[in-house]
Amino acid sequence: MLFRETRGYHRRWPQKGAMRTSIATVCLSGTLDQKLVAAHEAGFDGVEVFEPDLVASPRSPEAIRARAEQLGLSLDLYQPFRDFEGVGPELLEQNLRRAAAKFALMNRLGIATMLLCSNVATARSGDEQLAAVQLRQLGDVADRFGVRIAYEALAWGRFVDSYEAAARIVRLADHPRVGLCLDSFHILSKGHDPEAIETIPADSIFFVQMADAPLLSMDVLSWSRHHRLFPGEGGFDLGTFMAHLVRTGYDGPVSLEVFNDTFRQVDPLATAVEARRSLRWLEHVTALSLGSAAGGGAARMSTASLPAVAPPADVNYVELRTGELQELRRLLMQLGFRSHGEHRTKRVELWSHGAARVVIGAPDSEHVQPTVAGIGLSVRDPATALRRAKDLFASEVPRDERPGEEPLLGVRAPDGSEVFFGAEGATEPRWVSEFGIPGHDDPHLIERVDHVNLAQPWQRFDAAVLFFHSVLDLGAEASIDVAAPVGLVRSQVLRSADGILRIALNLVPSGASDDAILPQHIAFASSDVIALARGARERGFEPLDIPGNYYDDVEARYQLEPGLMEELRELNVMYDRDEDGEFLHFYTHPIGTVFLEVVERRGGYAGYGALNAPVRLAAQYEHRRVASQGAPA
Known part of the structure; x- marks a missing residue:
């Protein structure tokens, strides 16, 4: 959807192969x-x-x-x-x-x-x-x-x-x-x-x-x-x-x-x-x-492999669409993001912090929930990536490009979100110059996008797994079930072998009411979550409130240094640890059904804080309940 003002559905089926x-x-x-x-x-x-x-x-x-x-x-x-x-x-x-x-x-x-x-x-x-x-x-x-x-x-x-x-x-x-x-x-x-x-x-x-x-x-x-x-x-x-x-x-x-x-x-x-x-x-x-x-001498059925694609070099950008733009701008500023201003021909804005880039804009309809609308990937060969996607029956997304604008090739995922392919190589993508020049340049405590979490409607979850597994050649990890106030949430992560691209899919429980829709989110990788959380607090940031019972449990399980425990409690930073390393992370309040997360991976930790997920889901549910109904906290 990046910089795009036109919509349309285009179907182009490949030639039928030898397999009937x-x-x-x-x-x-x-x-x-x-x-x-x-x-x-x-x-x-x-x-x-x-x-x-x-x-x-x-x-x-x-x-x-x-x-x-x-x-x-x-x-x-x-x-x-x-x-x-x-x-x-x-x-x-x-x-x-x-x-x-x-x-x-x-x-x-x-x-x-x-x-x-x-x-x-x-x-x-x-x-x-x-x-x-x-x-x-x-x-x-x-x-x-x-x-x-x-x-x-x-x-x-x-x-x-x-x-x-x-x-x-x-x-x-x-x-x-x-x-x-x-x-x-x-x-x-x-x-x-x-x-x-x-x-x-x-x-x-x-x-x-x-x-x-x-x-x-x-x-x-x-x-x-x-x-x-x-x-x-x-x-x-x-x-x-x-x-x-x-x-x-x-x-x-x-x-x-x-x-x-x-x-x-x-x-x-x-x-x-x-x-x-x-x-x-x-x-x-x-x-x-x-x-x-190729099957040996007896084989009569020919099989063709898909165009080979290298893993994405990075997550180029993530696009958010919301009617609450001012609140989102304020949140990004509090997390240390810099505004590049509006695109020169499209009604979207670019914000960046280190190599993490967020494109924001208003939804196409006032009735559309705030959403993660698209993901941009830097790939070795965008044309080959697009050809593979179309060989897998993905619909190409038309994009209105003006003279001098960087070409981006995109396809639509089963949930309606979009994946765009841009050329890798430069330290900063060429399309960034289509926006303005950002102002202040604080120390980069955010390095890049760590993972993107996409909530899936119950009827499209398996289709989304197949799409990201086949089109982007991501490996599917074992799914897990997480208890939430709205039901049991099934979560599955698909990731590139090097971990540069991680997409977590969450299954929205069937029958969940509109006010219980699971949020989507972007997680940013940080070199120092504690410092970032403290700096954000000084800029007026209010994190998702994590109950004291959680920190009592963390202290009992891990026996952390008293100073670190105090900082975790004070800043609402969550903690996990396994045999490979440590994981520190905190969350923002949801803006509609979208929220942000900042994570710090220490050592070889490769998980997502699964034990913390039920606590986060309960805290978000309580925040939405209070905000929407005016109920006492």
Whole structure:
């Protein structure tokens, strides 16, 4: 948003690659037609039709087939067909009749492959020979309709719960219409080694479904039904999984089947774009996992890595938008920032302290909450950074540039904030000269931006993780849960390997009221927090008030020198320590939903004061309650 007065949404989808992409309609909200449109708009090659979506659709199978053709989508899979094998003779006959009806329906839809899940409810025997005989009979029925069966081992199958068992049964069935469906969740959630995928003939693998997930300890059925994620958003090693698959010679669809409570409640296009980004990321990590071998001689699926980007050299600036500009100016001045004045052609101001720069301006609408609107990064090659972002389906942000102004290239994150790329090199970015010359030059106790904390709406948290992980090539640290007065806050940090760029994402609890929205903030790195806090106090600064109980607890835990404890209490500076070093930090009062933090890292401390977070959140909540309701403190 920096220096920008125009807005717009521009979508430019890259050319489809050799990997055939597909998505299950169960991943998306809306009607079946809305799901097809979203998949088309996001650039997918095809879809899996989830049976309940078909049953609920007012369109006939022929009309759905025509609609998909109109949108340029293949209908790749009909699913699911359940509880077939391992049953007695009477139930087998019923199952074969049921299957024939579904095969006839598939002919009307123009779908050639059906997903058969391993039996979880009606199987009486785990005899693999019996299962193979029954699958062979099912294959004979499928042959009459010219369709195929992709047999999938569910992680909670009664007798068949591993892909290797499913592969043995398919091999014993020995029918050209019977093959496998490999699902990354069912394989990796059970801890099975995917290496044996390479022993399966490619022509026996009829379909592949991909899903990521957080690494949880819970029953696998609940884990699967509620917590699957798109690739790149969880903890599974999907690059290695896909590398094994590519080496088999498989070249069919790579599809997403993600059961997730959030995805079924939000805009289907936004979810589809997130899903398509995840598959491009999956292709990239697969290419990296394959390395120079490129899959070996059997490989028929080509995978392309993303344009390589070096870690940002620094956080060039952070932009804040607020209607309370005068209060923000006063706060920055108290922290020792210098004003450069207003931009020569745009209605934004620049403030700096050391290499930390803050651009401030009024929001585009009076109804917009104060917010962290954008982050500027100094990168080695802005054009390559932009190309990588657009390869990952990020929308480019148009920017009104006048003659002589420094070009900055930007993209929009899922939460609406923006990331701009500028060229690294000079001690001070060239665009700074587009503002005025600052006045006083106090000692630089602030060195740079340490990290940026972005509060995320509940429906966009995982999308934000994927965006920063893939577009900026940031590593995702393990998420933590922090207790707050508004609920349990999930926090996840993504950072560059050298720690220059740190972005903390906080999940706003669903159902939180408007007055309980979690603040966003910028944290500045200081060489001497105590000196800075004291100087700010002399300029009229009032820090966030930290309760005395907190300092009693710090004194009991760490046994600090009495002089340091007195300074911490006096200046409302918080403290943490680990085996690598110490962490001192203090907070400002929120301005609307934005606040500032100043941190000092001593030694090798790399954390964020996690134990202090509940105290800070409670103090901010109390401050907002008193300010908004006039309640007694």
